[in-house]
Amino acid sequence: MSTANRDEKLKTIVLLGSVLAVLGLGISLYSLYHHIELKYLGEGGFACNINDTLSCDSVANSKYSEDPWGNPLGVHGAGYFLGLLALLIVSRVKESMRDEALQAYAALVGIGVVVSLALAGISHFSIGKLCPTCMGIYAITFLQAAILFFSREALPRPFNLKQATNGAWYVVMALAVCVALFQMFKPSRTQNITLDVPKTREEIADLQKQVASSGTLALASLDNKESPSVKIDYSAYSGLGEDYRKGSDEAKVKIVEYVDFQCPACASASRVLRQLSAEYGDRILVVFKNYPLDKTCNPGMQSAMHPFACQTAVLARCVGAYGRFWEFANKAFDNQQNIDATRIVAWAKELGLADEQISQCQNSKDIVAKIQDDIRQGNESGLTGTPTLFINGRRYNGPLDPNEMRRVIDALLAS
Numbered sequence: 081m082s083t084a085n086r087d088e089k090l091k092t093i094v095l096l097g098s099v100l101a102v103l104g105l106g107i108s109l110y111s112l113y114h115h116i117e118l119k120y121l122g123e124g125g126f127a128c129n130i131n132d133t134l135s136c137d138s139v140a141n142s143k144y145s146e147d148p149w150g151n152p153l154g155v156h157g158a159g160y161f162l163g164l165l166a167l168l169i170v171s172r173v174k175e176s177m178r179d180e181a182l183q184a185y186a187a188l189v190g191i192g193v194v195v196s197l198a199l200a201g202i203s204h205f206s207i208g209k210l211c212p213t214c215m216g217i218y219a220i221t222f223l224q225a226a227i228l229f230f231s232r233e234a235l236p237r238p239f240n241l242k243q244a245t246n247g248a249w250y251v252v253m254a255l256a257v258c259v260a261l262f263q264m265f266k267p268s269r270t271q272n273i274t275l276d277v278p279k280t281r282e283e284i285a286d287l288q289k290q291v292a293s294s295g296t297l298a299l300a301s302l303d304n305k306e307s308p309s310v311k312i313d314y315s316a317y318s319g320l321g322e323d324y325r326k327g328s329d330e331a332k333v334k335i336v337e338y339v340d341f342q343c344p345a346c347a348s349a350s351r352v353l354r355q356l357s358a359e360y361g362d363r364i365l366v367v368f369k370n371y372p373l374d375k376t377c378n379p380g381m382q383s384a385m386h387p388f389a390c391q392t393a394v395l396a397r398c399v400g401a402y403g404r405f406w407e408f409a410n411k412a413f414d415n416q417q418n419i420d421a422t423r424i425v426a427w428a429k430e431l432g433l434a435d436e437q438i439s440q441c442q443n444s445k446d447i448v449a450k451i452q453d454d455i456r457q458g459n460e461s462g463l464t465g466t467p468t469l470f471i472n473g474r475r476y477n478g479p480l481d482p483n484e485m486r487r488v489i490d491a492l493l494a495s
Contacts, residue, residue, distance in 0.1 A: 089234035090182075094168045096227050097185065101168065104161035104220040111213045112154030115140050116267065117383075128212040135344070139211035144202050151259055153199075157217055159258035163251025164188060164224075170250065177247070179236035184247025186228055186235055192221040299491050301484065306473030309460035310336050312367050320450040323369060324397075324405040328362035333492045335364060336470040338371040338458045341393060341412045342386035342419055349467040349480050350413040356482060356489065364489060368409065369454040370396075371466050377448055378455050388419050391442075393451050395428050398441030404431045 114128065114136055128136035139145060146152050164185060171181040196218040203210055228235070313319040314329055323336075337353065339346040357366050372389035375381040392412055399408040411427050412419060428438055441447065458468065461475070469476040471488060478484045 086234045089231040090171075093182070093227060093231050093234065094172055097224055098165055098168045100220050100224050100227075101161045101165040104217055105158055105165065107213055107216045107220070108154050108157030108161055110154075111136075111211075111217070112152055112158060112262075114213065115145060115152040115154050130212060133210060134212050135209050136211050136213055138209035139203055139207055139214060142207045142209075144199075144207065151262060155258050155262045156255060159255030160188070160192065160251060161220075162258065163248075163254035166250045166254060167247055170247075180240070180243035180247040181250075182236055182247075183239060183244040184250070187244045188248060188251055189221065189224045189228055193225050196221045299488060301478030301488060302471060302474040302476055304474075307461040307470060307475065308473075309457050310470045310473050311457065312336065312365075320453045321397075321446065323367050324400045324409075325365055325367040326357055326406060327360075327365035329365060331363055331365040333360075333364040333489050334367065334472055335476075336367040336369060336473075338369045338454070338463055338466060338468045338470075340371055340373050340386055340389050340466045341396070341409075342389045342416060343373065343466045344416065345480070346467045347413040347416050349469070350410070352480050352482050352485065354410065356485060359486075360489065363493060368405070369458065370451045371455055371458045371463060371468070372451070373466065377451050379452070380455070380459065388421060388424065390448075390451070391421060392419060392424050394442060394444075394447050395424050395438070397447045397450065398438060398444075399428050399431050399433060401441070402432060402437075407431055 128134075140152075144153075147156070167181045167185040167188075171178045171185070174181070199214065200218055203214065311319075312325070312334065313321065313323045316322045335353065335356075337349060339349065353366050357364065370393040372378050372393050373381055373385040374387060374389040375383055376387075377390035377393070396405060396408050396412065399405055408427060408431055411430075412424065415423070415427075425438060429435075433441075461468075461470070467480070469480075472492060476485075476488065478488070
């Protein structure tokens with residue numbers, strides 16, 4: 081290859097590599113911002129939460145989203161791409177360091193491909209979800225590798241491990257700076273809530289192993305002791321008002337659910353419990369309790385993670401006062417992606433409430449007090465996320481799967 085052609089290809093590597101590094105840095109910072117908002121401040125609703133499979137929240141809430149020292153992977157991504165950008169800049173402005181900078185860049189891109197494949201595998205096989213921002217970072221890494229492959233003749237040869245290692249210190253320093261900045265300026269965690277993410281496949285597998293080794297197979301997914309904080313109010317005159325429920329109050333199996341109307345996993349739980357309620361009828365009792373992840377009515381939240389959760393909870397109890405709670409709840413869960421202040425009022429009107437009734441109900445301090453009492457009970461029972469289910473007062477730790485829950489219900493009915 082002529083010197084002119086080699087210089088042109090090197091320019092291409094540096095130009096395109098720099099553009100991709102800047103994009104990777106931007107996506108990594110967005111990922112870090114999302115992680116901080118979700119895990120530290122209780123925010124949510126990011127554009128990268130697309131559906132049940134493509135969900136940034138699910139991956140960010142998994143144990144794989146941070147290193148053993150609590151640094152989010154977004155910090156590592158930012159340090160990685162910042163280091164790559166530094167190497168490419170050095171290769172253009174410092175002729176004496178060009179070879180070691182380019183060889184280090186090529187080696188680190190290769191490492192990035194391996195790490196990307198590993199993380200994608202963990203996301204798919206262990207968590208069972210895919211993170212759109214992560215996929216963007218993987219795509220950028222693969223594009224960098226493709227550019228290097230098609231321009232490989234322009235790279236300095238032979239490969240020198242010592243030179244590559246010397247150049248790699250730029251990435252190490254960039255990563256150290258990013259980690260140090262994160263540790264210096266990270267906010268304090270507001271509360272120990274795992275939010276609304278179902279258990280990972282790995283956690284479910286661990287649970288199933290525990291079940292297999294237990295003498296009481298079907299009930300191994302329940303806590304050993306009942307929670308005294310989980311109470312059911314059967315009358316409008318008890319406590320701060322009745323708990324809306326379906327089934328028989330005399331049922332042998334009582335399922336209490338703590339949910340948030342804007343929580344995706346709660347919508348899934350709603351469908352499962354509807355199915356089980358239809359199957360078992362009066363043999364089980366399903367009790368609804370509110371736990372909105374919204375500072376408007378939840379004192380433990382510092383932000384409106386689900387900005388219409390409190391309003392929806394209030395209107396649900398408004399409609400419930402006229403005997404149509406479950407119709408409203410099902411509509412809200414089935415149309416969860418469309419929840420806003422206008423639609424929830426429209427749904428209440430569809431179910432028979434007049435404007436005056438809705439206005440009086442929305443201004444009712446008693447309804448908010450009841451919702452906050454649900455929240456208090458949930459906190460005292462050790463609730464760490466939504467949905468949380470208690471069966472006969474014992475926390476259910478299994479997957480939200482109708483077959484798994486049938487085993488528990490059948491075992492309790494037979495006991």
